[in-house]
Amino acid sequence: MLTGGGDCPGLNAVLRAVVRSAEDSYGANVVGFRHGWRGVVESDSVELTTVATKGLLNAGGTVLGTSRYHPSDHDGAVDAILDTIARDRIGALLVVGGDGTLAAAQPLMARGVPIIGIPKTIDNDVRLTDRSVGFDTALLIATEAIDRVHTTAESHDRVMVVEVMGHRAGWLALCAGIAGGAHFILTPEDPFDIGEVAAALRHRHRRVSSSIVVVAEGAQATPGTLDFVPAESPMGQITAGAIGERVRSELTARTGFDTRLVVLGHVQRGGSPTPTDRLLATRFGVAAVEAVLEGKSGLMTALVDDQVCLVPLDEATAGIRPAPEDLRRLARMLTG
Amino acid sequence: MLTGGGDCPGLNAVLRAVVRSAEDSYGANVVGFRHGWRGVVESDSVELTTVATKGLLNAGGTVLGTSRYHPSDHDGAVDAILDTIARDRIGALLVVGGDGTLAAAQPLMARGVPIIGIPKTIDNDVRLTDRSVGFDTALLIATEAIDRVHTTAESHDRVMVVEVMGHRAGWLALCAGIAGGAHFILTPEDPFDIGEVAAALRHRHRRVSSSIVVVAEGAQATPGTLDFVPAESPMGQITAGAIGERVRSELTARTGFDTRLVVLGHVQRGGSPTPTDRLLATRFGVAAVEAVLEGKSGLMTALVDDQVCLVPLDEATAGIRPAPEDLRRLARMLTG
Amino acid sequence: MLTGGGDCPGLNAVLRAVVRSAEDSYGANVVGFRHGWRGVVESDSVELTTVATKGLLNAGGTVLGTSRYHPSDHDGAVDAILDTIARDRIGALLVVGGDGTLAAAQPLMARGVPIIGIPKTIDNDVRLTDRSVGFDTALLIATEAIDRVHTTAESHDRVMVVEVMGHRAGWLALCAGIAGGAHFILTPEDPFDIGEVAAALRHRHRRVSSSIVVVAEGAQATPGTLDFVPAESPMGQITAGAIGERVRSELTARTGFDTRLVVLGHVQRGGSPTPTDRLLATRFGVAAVEAVLEGKSGLMTALVDDQVCLVPLDEATAGIRPAPEDLRRLARMLTG
Amino acid sequence: MLTGGGDCPGLNAVLRAVVRSAEDSYGANVVGFRHGWRGVVESDSVELTTVATKGLLNAGGTVLGTSRYHPSDHDGAVDAILDTIARDRIGALLVVGGDGTLAAAQPLMARGVPIIGIPKTIDNDVRLTDRSVGFDTALLIATEAIDRVHTTAESHDRVMVVEVMGHRAGWLALCAGIAGGAHFILTPEDPFDIGEVAAALRHRHRRVSSSIVVVAEGAQATPGTLDFVPAESPMGQITAGAIGERVRSELTARTGFDTRLVVLGHVQRGGSPTPTDRLLATRFGVAAVEAVLEGKSGLMTALVDDQVCLVPLDEATAGIRPAPEDLRRLARMLTG
Secondary structure, eight states: OEEOSSOOTTHHHHHHHHHHIIIIIHOOOEEEESTTHHHHHTTOEEEEOTTTTTTOTTOOSOTTOOOOOOGGGSTTHHHHHHHHHHHTTOOOEEEEEOHHHHHTTHHHHHTTOOEEEEEBOTTOOBTTOSOOBTHHHHHHHHHHHHHHHHHHHHHHTOEEEEEEOOSSOOHHHHHHHHHTTOSEEEOSSSOBOHHHHHHHHHHHTTTOSOEEEEEETTOOBOTTTSOOOOOBOTTSOBOTTHHHHHHHHHHHHHHOOOEEEEEOGGGGGOSOOOHHHHHHHHHHHHHHHHHHHTTOOSEEEEEETTEEEEEEHHHHTSSBOOOOHHHHHHHHHHOO | OEEOSSOOTTHHHHHHHHHHIIIIIHOOOEEEESTTHHHHHTTOEEEEOTTTTTTOTTOOSOTTOOOOOOGGGSTTHHHHHHHHHHHTTOOOEEEEEOHHHHHTTHHHHHTTOOEEEEEBOTTOOBTTOSOOBTHHHHHHHHHHHHHHHHHHHHHHTOEEEEEEOOSSOOHHHHHHHHHTTOSEEEOSSSOBOHHHHHHHHHHHTTTOSOEEEEEETTOOBOTTTSOOOOOBOTTSOBOTTHHHHHHHHHHHHHHOOOEEEEEOGGGGGOSOOOHHHHHHHHHHHHHHHHHHHTTOOSEEEEEETTEEEEEEHHHHTSSBOOOOHHHHHHHHHHOO | OEEOSSOOTTHHHHHHHHHHIIIIIHOOOEEEESTTHHHHHTTOEEEEOTTTTTTOTTOOSOTTOOOOOOGGGSTTHHHHHHHHHHHTTOOOEEEEEOHHHHHTTHHHHHTTOOEEEEEBOTTOOBTTOSOOBTHHHHHHHHHHHHHHHHHHHHHHTOEEEEEEOOSSOOHHHHHHHHHTTOSEEEOSSSOBOHHHHHHHHHHHTTTOSOEEEEEETTOOBOTTTSOOOOOBOTTSOBOTTHHHHHHHHHHHHHHOOOEEEEEOGGGGGOSOOOHHHHHHHHHHHHHHHHHHHTTOOSEEEEEETTEEEEEEHHHHTSSBOOOOHHHHHHHHHHOO | OEEOSSOOTTHHHHHHHHHHIIIIIHOOOEEEESTTHHHHHTTOEEEEOTTTTTTOTTOOSOTTOOOOOOGGGSTTHHHHHHHHHHHTTOOOEEEEEOHHHHHTTHHHHHTTOOEEEEEBOTTOOOTTOSOOBTHHHHHHHHHHHHHHHHHHHHHHTOEEEEEEOOSSOOHHHHHHHHHTTOSEEEOSSSOBOHHHHHHHHHHHTTTOSOEEEEEETTOOBOTTTSOOOOOBOTTSOBOTTHHHHHHHHHHHHHHOOOEEEEEOGGGGGOSOOOHHHHHHHHHHHHHHHHHHHTTOOSEEEEEETTEEEEEEHHHHTSSOOOOOHHHHHHHHHHOO
16 A cells, blocks of 8 residues: 555554554555555665554554655656565555546556545545545644634734645645634635725724634636736645635735734644544555455545445546535625 | 424524525524423413524523423314414424424314424434434444543443443444444344343453443343333333443443443534534425425435435335344344 | 653653663663562663654653552562672662652662663652652643533533542642632542532522532542542542542432533543643653753752652652642632 | 733733732722723723623733833823822822833833832743742743644654744743743743754754754844844834744755744733743732831832742833743753
8 A cells, every 4th residue: 555645643553554454354465565656666664554554544644654746757666566565565545645646547548457445635635535634633623723713813803814725626624614614715726806805894893993804815806807816836836825825915915904824834733633534545445454354446446425435537537526506505694 | 393302402503594594595594482382382482583592503502492392192282282383373393303202293284284294313213314413422422431430440340331322223332332342232222132141241251351332222132131111101102221220230240240231312412513414404304394395294304325315204204214234234244 | 771650741751851862862771670669670671762763752651561560568679689680780760750750760770770760640749849740731631521521511501520539638639729710629639528529519509500519539528527548549549439439429418410421531641642741741751861961860840849859769758749729729719 | 900011911910910809808999991001091891890800810801901112202191190190099000011111111100100010021030039920831832833833843854943932031931941841942041053953953863853852032142143033113122023034944945954944922921821921920919918017118018939929110220031941950960
């Protein structure tokens, strides 16, 4: 197995569940590749045992390490992976990752490697599953931060802009924003007009004197309304704080209110997973092992209708899952 | 509206969502009856406004107060309720409660009172909905307690018995037990044989020296194996610590291990709700208001397939919802 | 080194600091005895290295294990300890414990063993030091629990009795009670008259309808006013919940109010230490190593005037430290 | 009374303690001026009663509001304050603030206004007191964030730079850094040579692959080693993230390691205070009221030797209190 992409809470809980169920229930051995796909290419692995995974249920991050390495970016990577799999007698690959890491499995399945995926991402934007591992914990962290920022906003009569993660989907901004009682929520799904936001803010401040604006790091402005193009890194990551600072400075200029920025950043990825994430990670880990042992491949564990099931990996990685209309409508009703 | 039954985190968030959406989105007025059904009988109410519900999103408990008062236990109560509703010109009743509180709505609907229910219970055992308000927070509190107890168990080579809530269903014991890495989980759904538990414990302690046993307060022994009948109060509540102490003393006697009991008790009901509970409470509150305004009645808000919908109130209260087989199987795989 | 007595948060942080400073700063080796004094008697030890203590700063409990074993209760124990020390070439013993564990050092010092003590106890009742390791974390846990119980008390119009630890001193009850906004605080230092408490409670409930009563597990009734003698175990421990239940039932009988009990129990001892406890543990650990390397003995690390210093171990263990009058006066001013 | 300067956890707890002890114990009335000194100048006040301060013990921020308004920056402000005091028959002013807010009291005392100060600042740099209100909570928040960042650093083999508050003193960076197991800590007290930090980092990464660097927002580089002058606002505040980003980019350039920045920012000021802060706030509030009622003036409440006492306000505001050598030495021993 391997863990790839950005780290998040619950990866170690997946690991533990995979090892426990494989070893204790089915007598199967588990090998962990280090640093995501790079470890498979470089044949860098460790044996994982029940004893070695003790204490991992509530430990953040991943003891296997992770990376944003994609085999398709490197010549010969796929062949190297096939070599490793043959040499180490790997029966099947269990891949824990977001849509990028999971998509990298496609060419290997085409070459006959059995693969089962497990979705993890604090953005919660993997398709065909209601929840991905890590989201619930990020939601708790982001909401607690918004709770804290409220008291500063109110004590100082300020507008506080809180930038949360969410590159292409606004799940975290919407859920944390609603749960944290934000007054404005800006997401990638619904492009915003900064002039309208500023006007609504001025209107609101006729009766109150503080506001919370939650901005997803991938929030989009209506074309032509805000001169802003987020700089993407080659890995597809965007610069933390960029859109937040742009929104903050525009709101200051357009309203005159004392407006401050908080960028939650990497804190959202770390620390002990919530029980909900531990449980999801455990359920996914066990289901993935059973799928492997039943000879299945090309599938991803998913939570659908509160049940764990298996969905086609290629469909799951054929795009991302935006936040649904009902959540966005709820946000519109309760903010502004 | 009214809140009835045992208090739990998220009731105030429901209240706030009901008032905000009724007042801000639809211009409707909300009146809150105090202390559950008793307040309707006694016409004890307060007007609820957006301003009055400020700060309630993350406040535990219910500012309306609650009680276990059931109209069917009191002569004339239903007529008194009808009087209140007529006199105060109540268009519809919005009832937040567990299956007991919700079931009390039946005779009123039969007399023509429009009623919409919202399920709340830390036991998560209301039928037809995947989640009830309060469960996620109780799960977080119980799991954190189990995390803490682990370090004591390991430092002292002890068996720690942790009694959690769950009168007729083991959701909390199962979810917190799995998320907290418990070694044994006893629930109402799967009667336990104390002799088998003791034997498994002795077997386990050949290789380790500490264990965590999670017991639901309503856990059942296999008939004939443990002389224990939990004392129920007239209100249907059972005595906190009773089954936990019985299990603790039996395990001590049968294994000789240093075995201690922790009863989490009322702490599981209190404090600020998790973001997941705040979001669920908010979604349910808004959906209930919209159902009322659309002239619906006899329905309960529910979470099904990660969507909020409306289900028949009479079916929802026709029994309780035990923990499903897949969760119980997962517990069996990872414990013992 | 060894850790003895009841476990508490911060023991592992002491361990880590001792090993790091001994090894990295002074090139000294550290051996850890398992299960308190019993490990020294039985020569049951492990080598402790910087690598082995990685991750222990924020881990609850003690990886060395602990016990309430006292050498003075066992014939030949002191000689066995001297044998171990000679055979393993132990230069000095570093003892982490409460007053019981630390007092056991006396006969060994009389036989020439250099000993430095480090105070830990969630009761905070070790003499000559303002704080002992573990207290700050227990205070956080107990206060959070009281915060939670408030919302239940208010939602149900109840009196909630919360029993916290504190066998012979009321530090935890007083500090958590004041910080948690309790309305009554019963401690070992100031014997209470249950009739007066009930009268004050009835008086208070003329204007409000809920109250929080915090009771230390070692709280004392004024002689003749409450027929209660707490059962002490041979190890000097008292039964959790005993005084709490006695107070609860008396208040119910004397006031007629719905009165419930929460016993925090072992949860107060577990989990990750607060930063304040980690810092104190680290400062004590480093100071103890330096004292040993300077050839000192018969001393205990202490926090006095916000500085770490060394105090005589025999004086520190010559009794316990009750909560001071100013704290008790503050409690009287803010409660009742 | 008034609360001035940056907001922090525990201000409301001070307020509550002042009102409770004044009203309940001494029958005195308390008036709260809004937005710090500005409220006194503008005669903008509210009456504070025990009922009005209910629920404030664990609420973050200050219901009075605060500002960085300094009377000395405004012509006629002192006369306006004297007018307000005469007109509203204010017997004495109780000022809660950091050194800036407290220093503003000087010219008023010279004009005969009795003033008692209460120190609050998350920087913990007010002189003559071991602790100021707000520090303990900020320490908890910052340490939890560092805990979280560890798992990301280790999962990705990264260097994480965490910027915490601390303009002129490094208390928070040192305490959170030590408690959070940071590997490098940069403070205002001990100017750093970025070349030496980079060299130590490269040295460390021969054996490990991740590190945590904690930087106080006011950390100073050794003159000539880093081209950086933090931009101060007219109010004396410095730009969040400035030094952190400078350190991050320099370390990236000099080591080639994947180095990321997390700026904790305003999150450190918000939310519910720790029990330690609630207790300190309560003790200070009661002591300030008693000092006022005893006719004292020109004094500040202080924590010295774990006791609350009164110290001269002019000496307390004659500079700031840097972190002491023993704490800085401890940091040097455990980092690098």
